[in-house]
Amino acid sequence: MDDLTYTLRQLCQRNRDGSHATQADRQRGLTLVARQLREAGFRQMRAPSLKGKHVEALVERRQAEGLSVGTLKNRLAHLRWWAEKIGKAGIIPSDNTQLGIPERRYVTNENKARELGDALDKVNDPYVRMSLTLQAAFGLRREEAIKFQPRYADRGDHIALKGSWTRGGRERTVLITTPEQRAVLDQTHQLAGAGSLIPAHKTFGNPPISNTRQK
Structure with missing residues (x-):
């Protein structure tokens, strides 16, 4: 495990904000961030090392991947959480449009x-x-x-x-x-429950063939 992944995991363990599901999702998201930063060439990082150039590199990559606005906002929320916990909240603009992420319409x-x-x-x-x-x-x-x-x-x-x-x-x-x-x-x-919304006697796109809920 590289230093950034390790120190981000420690940061998550020290700051258990939100529900268990939110915490788990945040840790997964930050583990992904660490991998993507490493792939972008930032190899000597620890959690306190976050800078604006790292945020820009991540946003550019994710926009290039064609991710939805909702996904971009969720992942940016993980970055904001990270920046806040290390006392660098100011490096990420509060307005997503400044990062090229449009407002989502509902x-x-x-x-x-x-x-x-x-x-x-x-x-x-x-x-x-x-x-x-x-x-x-x-x-x-x-x-x-x-x-x-x-x-x-x-x-x-x-x-x-x-x-x-x-x-x-x-x-x-x-x-x-x-x-x-x-x-x-x-x-x-x-x-x-633990299943899906496919009725127990059906499978998606097919006639009824099973009595087992699809999972």
Whole structure:
């Protein structure tokens, strides 16, 4: 383990902010940061070494990777946490647009929620109802919502989608920004448990062939 990964892990262990899921996600995110900085040529770093040039290198790489605005913001949140804990919060602009990251719009999701309206009352299957509710609350695609596994996806302040659920096979995240979204997630936990929103007697995209919940 290199010095940066080790000292970032120590920083996380000394500062246990947020839920267990949030802490675990933060440590994973910072481990990724350490690897990407090493790949960018910054090999003699420790946690207190963070500078503006490191932030710029990470943001440029992530934008080049075509990550969603939500994912960029989540990963930037990890960097801000790191900078704050070492007393260097000022090296990262508070305005994401200064880093070339546009503001995310949630109008589409709100419109979807309104359009869904009373239509849910006509849906009898609880799994279908829940997947439609997830689509409206988080702007998910149909396949993402059906394959959604709340135990895996719920990371406290955002949801994480596996590549096997998404179009193009690319993992992505969506921030949890409203109490309504949290309420929907809690309902999903109650219904799906450790499984997904594929009904127990079905598999995604196929006729009923199994009595085992897909995971």
